[in-house]
Amino acid sequence: MSIATPVKILLIDDHHLFNDGLKSLLSSEQNIEIVGQVYEAKGxxxxxxxxxxxxxxxxxxxxxxxxxxxxxxxxxxxxxxKIILLTMYSDSQIYKEALRTGVHGYILKNSSKQNLLSGIEAVVNEKTYFDAKLNGRIEEAPSDDLARKFALTAREKEIIKWVKAGLDSYQIADKTFLSYHTVKTHRRNIHFKLGTSTTSELIKFANENGI
Amino acid sequence: MSIATPVKILLIDDHHLFNDGLKSLLSSEQNIEIVGQVYEAKGxxxxxxxxxxxxxxxxxxxxxxxxxxxxxxxxxxxxxxKIILLTMYSDSQIYKEALRTGVHGYILKNSSKQNLLSGIEAVVNEKTYFDAKLNGRIEEAPSDDLARKFALTAREKEIIKWVKAGLDSYQIADKTFLSYHTVKTHRRNIHFKLGTSTTSELIKFANENGI
DNA sequence: AAAAGATTACCTCCTAAGAGGTATTTTGTG
DNA sequence: CACAAAATACCTCTTAGGAGGTAATCTTTT
Structure with missing residues (x-):
């Protein structure tokens, strides 16, 4: 497998070693040029x-x-x-999110260089590429009000962040300058949207979906 | 920075792309030979x-x-x-665990190639190397009974695994064929050993320490 | 064999979290 | 401006989890 036409690629990953390793891995390929590397979302x-x-x-x-x-x-x-997501999460929910956003590819970090090259080849030719390991995990959603799930508001995401950080509702109220009652309301709404019912479920879900 | 004497290195990481990227990154260095790559603990x-x-x-x-x-x-x-741990976790607890185990180095995945080379140089010369980003996080333990912390038993680790999987105590009791009371006892002992007091804290701790 | 550690299991009490409801204010969009 | 969505905040009630105690039975180590 090699790439047929020249492609300019930008790498975005905060793990420097992964980012640099990927550059090194791809630089040896014909027709691939790594034009830059970014280590945070900002730039x-x-x-x-x-x-x-x-x-x-x-x-x-x-x-x-x-x-x-x-x-x-x-x-x-x-x-x-073109955008190819490169992640260690193989959860079907995040895969759906990615599809909805319109990315062109989704490859797992424990995938191989060959898959990476296949992905590059596909997306530069206006196709999409999704990691083979994702197959079998993709079941269609009940589609009624489930479509509205995942529509977390900024405040809800913030609350989830603090829950993941190990804070309880009182501590979150302190951090966010909200009432304890409000924090509990947000937690209830989050559980409703994500279909979870306990803190551990919520954290698991959030971790698997990159929230 | 370059390495003075020939070093044979084995890479162990389940993320193929990271593993291969690292190989590519280090193979260009003088005196470094990647003698093998393993993608799971088994081999x-x-x-x-x-x-x-x-x-x-x-x-x-x-x-x-x-x-x-x-x-x-x-x-x-x-x-x-010689062993250098390569991880994305910068928690002080796991750092201490690593020290106790006797590894020779500990480098973060968002570190640089230069740090990696410094680490290699250090450990082959019978020194140790710990990522600079870890400094400031290392406070000495109260040392009395805290030394006994972290001594999680197999059963306790199993319980933690299920908690991380999002199960509640009743579901864990089902999975493990234990009484609900026993599960609660284990959870209490785990909290004592890890110095945590809520489920979210426990999960955070476990995630940061690769439990 | 004795001691130490691990596992199992029950008790009570208290608190955090979840479920259900309601209502006001603020923000954003057509 | 009007309407919808989001954010705020309180209420009650139920349940899961955490804190403290105790103790019998295994298992492992000395």
């Missing part, structure tokens, strides 16, 4: 402006922003740029 | 036997085993092999 739009890559590889867990949100921004501002 | 001891590396890079989160436990096994069976 991404600017880097795209400056480097005009054909394709970006994007991690979902960036320290300062959810990769899927970032993907949406990129697609909005630079519709011609 | 590690055999690979060491066969390839006799001077140094192994070891991920903490392997699918089939905790990397720190694996490090202990390696040190027991091959005391001359």
């Amino acid at each position: 991404v739009l600017h880097a795209i402006q400056r480097l005009s890559p054909d394709l970006i590889f994007l991690d979902i867990n960036l320290p300062d922003k959810n990769g899927i949100e970032l993907a949406a921004e990129v697609l909005k501002n630079y519709p011609s740029v | 590690v001891l055999h690979a060491i036997q066969r390839l006799s590396p001077d140094l192994i890079f070891l991920d903490i989160n392997l699918p089939d085993k905790n990397g720190i436990e694996l490090a202990a096994e390696v040190l027991k069976n091959y005391p001359s092999v």
Whole structure:
């Protein structure tokens, strides 16, 4: 497997070693040029402006922003740029989220270089590429009001962040300058939206979905 | 920075792309030879036997085993092999665990190639190397009964696994064929050992420490 | 064999979290 | 401006989890 036409790629991952390793791994390939590397969400739009890559590889867990949100921004501002998400999560929910956002590919970090090259080849040819390991996990959603799930508000995401950080509702109320009652209301709404009912379920769900 | 004497390195990480990327990144270095790559805990001891590396890079989160436990096994069976843990967790507790196990280095995945080379240079010269980003996080333990913390039993680790999986105590009792009361007792003992007091704290702690 | 540690299991009491309801204020969008 | 959505905040009630205690039975180590 090798790439037929020249491709300019931008790598976005906060793990420097992974990012640099990937660059090293791909630089040896014919027709692949790594035009830049970014280690946080912040500089991404600017880097795209400056480097005009054909394709970006994007991690979902960036320290300062959810990769899927970032993907949406990129697609909005630079519709011609192809996006392949590169993550360690194989959950079907996040896969659906990714599809909905309109990314062009989704590859797991425990995948192989060959798959990566297949993905690159596919997306530069206006196709999509989703990791084979994801198959079998994708069951259609009941589609009625479930479509509205996942529509977490900014405040709800913030609450989830603190729950994941190990705080209880009183501590979260302190941190957010909200009433304890309000925090509990948000937690209830979050559980409703995500279909969870305990804190441990919520954390598991959030971890698997990069929330 | 370059390495002064030839070093044979074995890479152990379940994320193929990271593993391969790292190989690519290090292969270009003088005096560094990547003698092998392993993608799960299972084949590690055999690979060491066969390839006799001077140094192994070891991920903490392997699918089939905790990397720190694996490090202990390696040190027991091959005391001359140097071990550098390579992980994304910067928690002080796991750092202490690593020290106690006797690993020779601990480097974060969002570190740089230069740090990696410094680490290699250090450990092959019988020194240790711990990521600079870990400094400031290392406060000495009260040392009395805190030394006994972290001594989680097999059953306790199993309970933690189910808690992380989102099950409540009743469901865990079902899964393990234990009484609900027993599960609660284990949870209480776990909280005591880890110094936590809520489920969310426990999960956070477990995640950060690769339990 | 004795001691130490691990596992099992029950008790009570208290608190955090979840479920259900309601209502006001604020913010954003057509 | 009007309407919808989000954010805020209180109420009650039920349940799961945490804290403290005790103790019998295994298992492992000395």
